[in-house]
Amino acid sequence: MNLYEYQAKELLIKYNLPVLKGYLCNNLIDVEQFISSCNIKNGPWVIKCQIQAGGRARSGGVCIVHNTTDILSFSTKWLGNSLITYQTTDTGELVNSILIEPSVKIIQELYLSILIDRDESQIICMASTQGGTNIENIVQKTPDLIHKITINPLVGIYPYQGRILACKLGLSGVKINQFAKIVVDATHMLLKNDLMLIEINPLAVTDNDQFFCLDAKIISDHNAIFRQSELLNICAINKTYNTLPDNQWDSINYVPLDGNIGCMVNGAGLAMATMDVIKSLGGMPANFLDIGGNANKECIMSSFYMILKDTKVKAILVNIFGGIVCCDLVADSIITVLSAYNATYIPVVVRLEGNNAALGTNRLIDSKLNVVVTNNLVYAIQQIVTAVKLNNANIN
Ligand code: ADP
Numbered sequence: 001m002n003l004y005e006y007q008a009k010e011l012l013i014k015y016n017l018p019v020l021k022g023y024l025c026n027n028l029i030d031v032e033q034f035i036s037s038c039n040i041k042n043g044p045w046v047i048k049c050q051i052q053a054g055g056r057a058r059s060g061g062v063c064i065v066h067n068t069t070d071i072l073s074f075s076t077k078w079l080g081n082s083l084i085t086y087q088t089t090d091t092g093e094l095v096n097s098i099l100i101e102p103s104v105k106i107i108q109e110l111y112l113s114i115l116i117d118r119d120e121s122q123i124i125c126m127a128s129t130q131g132g133t134n135i136e137n138i139v140q141k142t143p144d145l146i147h148k149i150t151i152n153p154l155v156g157i158y159p160y161q162g163r164i165l166a167c168k169l170g171l172s173g174v175k176i177n178q179f180a181k182i183v184v185d186a187t188h189m190l191l192k193n194d195l196m197l198i199e200i201n202p203l204a205v206t207d208n209d210q211f212f213c214l215d216a217k218i219i220s221d222h223n224a225i226f227r228q229s230e231l232l233n234i235c236a237i238n239k240t241y242n243t244l245p246d247n248q249w250d251s252i253n254y255v256p257l258d259g260n261i262g263c264m265v266n267g268a269g270l271a272m273a274t275m276d277v278i279k280s281l282g283g284m285p286a287n288f289l290d291i292g293g294n295a296n297k298e299c300i301m302s303s304f305y306m307i308l309k310d311t312k313v314k315a316i317l318v319n320i321f322g323g324i325v326c327c328d329l330v331a332d333s334i335i336t337v338l339s340a341y342n343a344t345y346i347p348v349v350v351r352l353e354g355n356n357a358a359l360g361t362n363r364l365i366d367s368k369l370n371v372v373v374t375n376n377l378v379y380a381i382q383q384i385v386t387a388v389k390l391n392n393a394n395i396n
């Protein structure tokens, strides 16, 4: 799983790595809000298209802006359009969001990456003084400018190893320990989160000798994601779930159907009964989805997101009869996904009964999201069928 730059930076912050405070915009309203809240004297700003490929600057997807007009015109140009870089396919990647950060005065752009060397069963940490947008050429033409240390994953990293790398880069004074701390913290982050790659390029040194991770690429190990809820929470903040295969969770039974009411239910029998009632009350299910009896939060979030991203779904019904699965866990998962995707456009009805139903109901009510919550199945289905009919009537 690849993280977007802004997600990667959120993770970096959690591990005390130096990152500038950025502002994420998913649409032009967010951009307007940034403009009205920012003090333009604090500029210039760097404005960056969020795609999961590098090489953005060379293709115009990263830009320094000095005034609000330029912020707006950059955002209007890129939001909702594709950015093609030498690392994307010919059709490019859709820009769903942009990140705005203060622009800093860079004295030196370092390159730092930490990755797993599967052949040697070691962690490798690579660094160069030649960071920035031209690193691929440097690797090819002057590989001796890339310095490496290996880290035994069972022992972990020691600060002296970071200092050795700092000296190989020719850093001096306080910068040696500052750099070593970054290497140590980043390696802890890699180990703790089961990451396969962290690439910080550039790791900038500013005119007042501060380090900043100005760009970050993170790839996580898909096979370990089940134990990385922190990472999943960060990724839930946007569309990275698109990169997860739909059948990632063995416990999910999902069958797409022709209707337009997305269904998330626990238990195959209950799921079939739910579909029967939907049909008898005049609706058409868009899918059969049984999350299983023992689903965890990530599995529920993935299931709910799978329904949400199905373009034929016009409304979502969640029917949970809590046995082993707790209704509050289901409620929390729904809240996380709906909030992360700002999915206010779709009617959602949640029927909760059984284990922790009252707690789950309160969580959904307190969330202030536009979700109908009930413990009555027939009422829930009547609501969802009506919502779809109203939706269709509005469209026609
Ligand atoms: P990409 O690698 O996709 O081209 P980066 O985020 O690395 O995008 O940005 C490209 C270049 O833009 C960096 O190498 C750096 O020179 C400059 N840059 C990026 N962020 C900032 C910033 N906050 N302040 C000043 N310069 C920046």
Ligand code: MG
Pocket (backbone or CB within 6 Å): 054, 055, 132, 133, 201, 202, 215, 216
């Ligand atoms: Mg970069």
